[in-house]
Amino acid sequence: MNEFLLILGMAGVTFGARYVPLALLRRFTLPDPLRRGLAYVPPVVLMAIVAPAMLLPADNRLDISLGNAYLWAGLFAFAIAWRWKNLLLTIVAGMGLFLLWRLMG
Amino acid sequence: MYTVSPISTPRAEFWAGVRATIPLLIGAAPFGLIFGALALNSGLSLAGAAGFSAIVFAGSAQFIAAGLVASGVSVGFIILTTLIVNLRHALYAATLAPHTAHLPQRWLIPLAFWLTDETFVVVASHYAKKDGSPHKHWYFFGSAIFMYINWQAWTWLGILVGQSIPNPGAWGLDFALVVTFIGMLVPFVANRKMLLAVLVAGVVAVLVNGLPNKMGLMVASLVGVAVGVGLDWLEGKGRGAKNRSEADATRIGESG
Numbered sequence: 530m531n532e533f534l535l536i537l538g539m540a541g542v543t544f545g546a547r548y549v550p551l552a553l554l555r556r557f558t559l560p561d562p563l564r565r566g567l568a569y570v571p572p573v574v575l576m577a578i579v580a581p582a583m584l585l586p587a588d589n590r591l592d593i594s595l596g597n598a599y600l601w602a603g604l605f606a607f608a609i610a611w612r613w614k615n616l617l618l619t620i621v622a623g624m625g626l627f628l629l630w631r632l633m634g
Numbered sequence: 635m636y637t638v639s640p641i642s643t644p645r646a647e648f649w650a651g652v653r654a655t656i657p658l659l660i661g662a663a664p665f666g667l668i669f670g671a672l673a674l675n676s677g678l679s680l681a682g683a684a685g686f687s688a689i690v691f692a693g694s695a696q697f698i699a700a701g702l703v704a705s706g707v708s709v710g711f712i713i714l715t716t717l718i719v720n721l722r723h724a725l726y727a728a729t730l731a732p733h734t735a736h737l738p739q740r741w742l743i744p745l746a747f748w749l750t751d752e753t754f755v756v757v758a759s760h761y762a763k764k765d766g767s768p769h770k771h772w773y774f775f776g777s778a779i780f781m782y783i784n785w786q787a788w789t790w791l792g793i794l795v796g797q798s799i800p801n802p803g804a805w806g807l808d809f810a811l812v813v814t815f816i817g818m819l820v821p822f823v824a825n826r827k828m829l830l831a832v833l834v835a836g837v838v839a840v841l842v843n844g845l846p847n848k849m850g851l852m853v854a855s856l857v858g859v860a861v862g863v864g865l866d867w868l869e870g871k872g873r874g875a876k877n878r879s880e881a882d883a884t885r886i887g888e889s890g
Contacts, residue, residue: 531709532682535749538713539690539699546748554731566863567729571755572822573835573858574722575815577851578694578751580836581843582812589844597811606813610820617657619817620810624664627809 579603596634602627644772651756651776657753659784661814662693664807666785669696670792671802676704680793687789689783694751694811695719698848723853726754733761737771745771748778755818817863827869831862 558564583603584591593600606623613619641662673683678700686696695716703745726749734742757774796802823829835858842850 530677530703531670532685534681535699535703535709536680536682536685536689537713538709539686539716542713542717543690543692543695543720543723543757544747546717546720547749548743550724550727551731551742551746552732552774554728555735558732559728562863562867564732566859567725569828569831569859569862570722570729570855571758572723572819572828572832573753573862574725574851574855575751575819576832576836577854577858578827579812579815579819580839580854581850582808584840585843586647590866591840598728598806601813602809603812606816607820610817614821616814616817617660620657620661620813623813623816624810627806627813631806 598627598630598634602630642767642769644769646777647767647772649771651760651773652780653776654756654760654773655752655777655780657817658756658814659780661810661817662752662781662784663788665693666788666812667694667792667795668802668807669700670789670794671796671799672697672792673700673789674796675802676700676795678703679825683793684786684789687785690716691747691750691785692720692723693785695810711847718847718849718852721723721852722751723749723754725855725859726751726758729758729759730754730852734771734774741771745774745778748782750781751815752777752818753777753781827865830865831858834858834861 541560557565583600584593586592586597586599595601602623605626606619608618609622610616669687670683673686673696674680678686683700686699690696691701698719699712700715702715727746730749734745737745753774756777760773761770776795792802819832823832835854838857839850839854842853844850845853
């Protein structure tokens with residue numbers, strides 16, 4: 530394992546993904562439907578990360594049992610976020626229930 | 635009387651960006667901590683673990699890569715996986731590009747390097763406000779630099795204490811990221827189209843989670859965005875038809 534090469538490569542592709550569109554789209558503008566589509570990007574990408582983390586916490590196996598703290602604390606966090614729209618409260622309450630759930634379970 | 639933007643100086647923008655990011659700093663902390671703790675266990679050197687956070691700076695991709703290092707796959711495979719996991723940042727960059735188009739490279743390059751999920755969401759919401767402030771890149775900078783410093787500090791702490799904690803991965807501190815992202819995504823869901831796009835992305839992400847290189851994330855994201863665009867298009871078509879029939883009615887009225 531060449532660690533130096535690994536870090537260099539990972540940094541390169543990560544920076545590339547972040548920089549290339551910023552640099553290219555200075556000159557071009559995207560067609561209008563595509564531009565409006567980008568408005569969906571933030572919540573859609575976040576959900577695509579969150580949903581598998583809640584439902585498939587281990588080994589890519591669907592787990593909807595009461596023992597899955599990721600699922601139930603996650604649903605609780607959704608409810609808190611929906612009701613109060615307060616990020617800090619959502620993080621603290623969600624994390625709190627998660628740890629409690631794990632202690633009980 | 636005309637309204638002046640309440641935030642109009644670079645300094646005020648900078649600190650507003652920092653303030654908006656504070657909850658996210660707290661959410662990222664446990665995640666950075668376990669990354670540091672896990673990294674050495676997965677076979678990275680001390681410099682490697684710190685280098686991941688300092689030079690790559692990509693939370694979830696760092697975790698996945700550290701896991702792959704532990705499983706002994708090739709460097710090329712890990713780099714490819716990192717690219718696929720981080721392709722979502724290209725969507726982020728495309729979203730922000732119209733707002734940063736006027737900036738010189740000395741701004742563009744560091745802001746691109748610091749573009750994380752958290753900073754993106756905070757900054758995209760700020761750019762969406764129509765307050766006419768010309769200094770919003772300072773807001774971006776404030777959010778980004780604090781996310782960066784925070785991530786380095788927690789990584790280091792994780793590296794230091796990780797040695798003395800047995801099995802740091804079993805604590806479930808990675809849930810901090812999940813709950814942070816939940817808090818970030820919910821305020822965006824302001825209408826039915828958005829709700830449907832988000833739900834579809836979630837279902838698809840679960841269904842395709844087994845794809846190699848974590849490709850499922852990108853697939854689910856693109857499907858979700860496509861659903862949104864499709865619904866926009868349908869709505870536009872519906873409105874167009876309505877306008878046409880109203881126009882017809884007017885014409886009929888005129889002729890009658």
